[in-house]
Amino acid sequence: MSTARNSHTRLLTAGATSALAVLSLTAFTNGPDVRSEGAATNATVSASAATSPAAGSSHHEANQALTGSQPAMKTHATKALAASGNGRTGTAGNAVTCQGSNTKTIAAPLNRPVNHMLLTVTNTGSRTCSLYNYPAVRFGEAQSVPPAIEESRPQAVVTLKPGESGYASVNLSATDGSGSHGRTEKSLAVYFLGPSGNESVGTAAHPALPAKGVYIDDSLKVTYWQQSLDDAVQW
Numbered sequence: 438m439s440t441a442r443n444s445h446t447r448l449l450t451a452g453a454t455s456a457l458a459v460l461s462l463t464a465f466t467n468g469p470d471v472r473s474e475g476a477a478t479n480a481t482v483s484a485s486a487a488t489s490p491a492a493g494s495s496h497h498e499a500n501q502a503l504t505g506s507q508p509a510m511k512t513h514a515t516k517a518l519a520a521s522g523n524g525r526t527g528t529a530g531n532a533v534t535c536q537g538s539n540t541k542t543i544a545a546p547l548n549r550p551v552n553h554m555l556l557t558v559t560n561t562g563s564r565t566c567s568l569y570n571y572p573a574v575r576f577g578e579a580q581s582v583p584p585a586i587e588e589s590r591p592q593a594v595v596t597l598k599p600g601e602s603g604y605a606s607v608n609l610s611a612t613d614g615s616g617s618h619g620r621t622e623k624s625l626a627v628y629f630l631g632p633s634g635n636e637s638v639g640t641a642a643h644p645a646l647p648a649k650g651v652y653i654d655d656s657l658k659v660t661y662w663q664q665s666l667d668d669a670v671q672w
Contacts, residue, residue, distance in 0.1 A: 532596055535566035535603070536629045536639025544625055544644035546651060547606070547670065554607040554651060555669065556627065556644070558662075560597035568595040568603045568662035570634040576622035576653055583607075589660035589672045604669035605660050609653045616654030623650035 533539065539562035547553040556574075560566050571585040586608075595603045610616050625646055628637035663669040 532565040532567045533562070534629060534631055534638050535560065535568045535597060537627075537642040538640050539564075539566055540597075540642065542627050542642035542644045544607075544627075544646060546609075546647060550606075550608075550670065552608065552610045552612055552652075553670070554609055555666070556605045556607065557602050557666075558597070558604070558627075558642070559602045560599050563599055565596055565598050567632075568597065568629070569632050570630040571659050571661045572605050572607075573628035573630060573637055574607060574659055575626045575628070576651075576657075577620075577624055582628070583657040583659055586658055586660050586672050589663070589668075591661055591663060591668070595662040595664050604663045604666045606669045606672060607660075608656065608658045608672070609651055611654060611656040616656035619652060619654040621650040621652050622646070623648075 535558060539560065541559045541561050543557045543559075545555050545557070547555050556572055558568060573582040575582055597603050610619060623646055625644055627642040627644065629639060629641070630636070631638040660669055660672045
């Protein structure tokens with residue numbers, strides 16, 4: 438009897454142990470998968486690592502774009518400076534003064550503005566030359582030169598590389614006929630002023646005038662030398 442009870446007790450103990458084992462196995466199986474969670478974490482880290490170089494690359498490319506734009510900005514600044522007359526090759530101490538011997542001057546009457554004439558000076562030399570101040574023009578046997586229109590003074594000295602041209606316009610006579618001592622002149626001399634503007638330098642130019650001459654009066658005046666034709670004819 439005792440033997441049978443002991444056998445029954447061992448069976449119950451074994452069954453309980455088996456049940457606990459099953460429950461433990463079930464709990465382990467249905468619980469969090471540490472390996473899967475770790476794999477997911479590793480995948481997230483890998484994705485971050487993969488996107489970080491891309492972001493860094495984009496930032497690097499942006500820096501390269503900004504860096505690459507600097508020469509363009511510098512070039513643009515250099516072109517703007519050149520257009521103003523400063524920074525042009527041969528300005529300051531390197532350029533010679535434009536004068537009759539290293540330029541060609543053409544005088545052409547304009548239809549608009551009326552009673553105006555355009556002076557075009559082209560650098561025919563091998564060095565950059567500077568057109569200082571304004572043309573000192575002398576029609577016929579005049580003993581003096583006309584004044585310059587002060588408002589037309591440019592912000593920088595006009596400089597001409599070989600082959601380039603500078604401009605000035607001459608207001609020949611009053612459009613309303615109010616000018617005095619009107620007369621027709623058939624010859625013109627253009628003198629070039631130096632940096633000081635107090636005296637002419639070099640040789641004068643003698644551009645041809647129309648065969649019938651040009652009509653002038655005492656309202657005669659000139660503009661300062663201009664880098665562009667448009668600037669010259671607006672006065």
